[in-house]
Amino acid sequence: MTLRNLELRARTVVEGFWTGLHRSPYHGFSAEFTEYRQYSPGDDPRYLDWKVYARSDRSFIKKFEDETNLRCHLLFDRSRSMNYGSTGYSKGQYAATLAATVAHFLHSQGDAVGLLAFDDQMREYLPARHRPGHLRHLMLALEKPAGGHATHLVEPLSRFAALVRKRGLVIYISDFLAPLERLETGLATLTASGQEVTVFQVLDPRELTLELGDAALYEDMETGQRVYLDPATSRNGYQARITAHCEAVRSACQQHGIGYHRLSTADPLELALFEFLQERRRA
């Protein structure tokens, strides 16, 4: 995280993980042949194998493996709570690096990567593309400052479902520090539409432990609400509540077969990527 350039940071992380090729669920047009199929009326006659027809007088259609049709969308939380950080960098910077890394990695494999940034509403949408310069646009979008006075976790899911009809990969990156009502429903809708979803919950270590030091007047970064707080007296209750909250997110993900990764900003990013790739490899 010492590198200032997000793209450079992502490229650095991706190095060494070049083996992470995955099999596309789609068949498309590429040089690699996969199988033959009996021609049926309506098929494109361009793909008839004339040689086989000449040899056997039968009509077969050649099928090729599609290597470039993985569509990955990054659902990126850009709310103000992501600005918090006690490790020298904020959750937002950590999450942006994570998103950029994934984007760079997939782009390097020739996959199309899109972005949907949100806070309390959808702020920015870049369709999944694989064009020269698209990754650059995506990096710029990830580097934009956070805004909004709340986090709405379900709104981006419903907007995404309305925008993207094609199946693909959805990577949901947020701190999930928001009410979880209807989150499970949103995730269920997404998975039901054929999307493969992976959730990254990014949290600061102090958000898990409440090691904040002396009592002070604490201000909510999103709502601006101020309360007088003595962390020493509030710690136990807080830890129980944040743990229960994270468990609720995990439970919602597991119920729908969604991969859930809780990341602390103190953890190295490479580990996160490694875990992600391992999971995909298992899948």
Added chain:
Amino acid sequence: MNFLSPLFLLGALAVAGPVLFHLIRRTTRHRALFSSLMFLSPSPPRLTERSQFEHLLLLILRCLALGLLALGFARPFWRQASAPPAAAAAGRRVVILLDVSASMRRTGLWPQAQDRVASILRTVGPADQAAILTFGRRLTPLLSFEAWEAAPVSARTDLALRRVAAAAPGWEEAHLGDALISAAELLTDGAADRASSGPRQIYLISDLKAGAQLGGLPAYDWPKMVELALEPVKANHPTNAGIQLIAESPDADQQASPSVRVRVSNAADSTREQFQVGWALANGSGNRPAPTDIYVPPGQSRVVALPVPPGGGTGKIVLTGDQESFDNTLYVAVPQKQHWTVLYWGADQAGDVRGPRYFLERALPQNPHLAVTLSAASPDQPAPPADLAAAKLYFATGALSAAAADALRAELLRGKLMVLAPPSAAAAVTLARLLAVPTVGLTDAVPADYAMLGEIDFHHPLFSPFADPHYSDFTKIHIWKYRRLQLRGIAGARAVARFDRGDPAVVDIPVGQGRLIVFLTGWNPSDSQLAISSKFVPMVAALLDLAGGKTDATTQFTVGDALPAGFGADSSSPGLYATKAGAAFAVNLAASESRTEPRVADELERYGAPGIKRAPDPAQVKEQAARLLAADAEGRQKWWRWILGATFLVLLLESALAGWTARRVAPAASMGGISS
């Protein structure tokens, strides 16, 4: 050290505040950002675990400031031996104002009043002066300041108590306002009072009934140095109803059965509402006719007409059903109707609307008590002596024969009154005959336009009813013609009114014991507008009064009223009395004495009485004097100014120290949180 307001020392307890705050580890000036407070709830500041004070010097300064502030507000002073105020040394001048009006006759009031006097006298010291005044309608000194001073110190109280024991409530109404004013002036007007610097107090011992007359009290500028202490006494029974006679209706004599109307009023705090009213026998053993039941709610009054019993309307009417009897007897003296005769000589007939007789007949009073009839006499023949003697007044508007004039002169010499209105200069002979002079200068005069009455002697009984400026305008009466009379040569003749040209208009001439009033213009329309003016009827009534009879004879008086001359009795107590002439008249209580509901003290104050104060307790007086001494000493020393200055200094020091501490702590109080 003493304190003027020691209660303010309790404010020093506020030092507990800083002590507590310094025990609380709370750094509210530190602010920090956190991603989300959704899992957090406010936590109260907590005390330091080891009960260790933070910023001890600041704590001391803050406690010191609060302590000094409390000390300053407590107004400390050093008690010094000082001479007592002059007021404490000087004796009081006390006036005990004792109500002896009729309502004080109610059960239990007078013993209470005597007890109050005794208790007040016990508070009067040797240096004090006291006077006791009783009041009803008038103020009566029971014991003057001089008598108090003249008596030996040890015998003063006994003397006063003896005088009070000898007194008793009278029958008069209470003129409370006049009594208070007189008492206040007694305390302020005398030379001794002006020299005295001690307190001046009035103790008012009264039932403070609503009917007490406040008189000029609302307009009186109450002297500031005179204190008023109310000592109200309360009757044993609240119920009191009174009875008053009200005026007869104008057509009372036309009724088949004459009646007397009485008003029964019930006090506002009465507990009874049902009463009986009726005539009482002369010996008072019972009611003559059956009494009339009457329902009077508290605070209201009812009028009831009682038929006059066959024996006449003079007697007493008694109200029963009341708890207090002092105002339950009403004495009624119904005047006997008088019949007077006026003899008239004139050339005109009774129905002649242009003659003076027509107007004179209609101006003569006719009322339930008096009926005046006009009887015409022949101008040529002398009237029968019996008629002359029976007639109250003579009117002549024409020339008389010598015999008739002589007969009239004889009556005038005996004290009768005659009015002569000569119709022309030819009547000069009649006038000369009446005056027994050879001749009088009487000539006809016709003014160019009209004449007016210009110079009137309103002191004369004929014109005295018009003395008030509201009624003294005679300029609307135009006179078309008149006779000019030479007064020179007529002994004792006095012009009580003159025309605007200076000629006499009405002349009063004494004749023996009687008098002759000469009108030099007639009241008939051909002579003047006098008869059709509003002045004529009162002038005729005044002539009848002048002739020796009262046209409005009063037979009902109130206790304390000044009786007319010739009544030969006093009005100090209610009852039925007879004049020297044998006519009955009644004296009754004032109606206001029946309004016995207590007057609210605030109302007395609203009407101008000074601030109502209770009689001061000697212990309270002593305490008040000590308080005054303390206030005086504190006012001279003014320690509070120095203490307040010291408080400001301490606060300045505290502010500086707190600022320095805050600046020192602030850099160290940085909190986590990265903001974009």
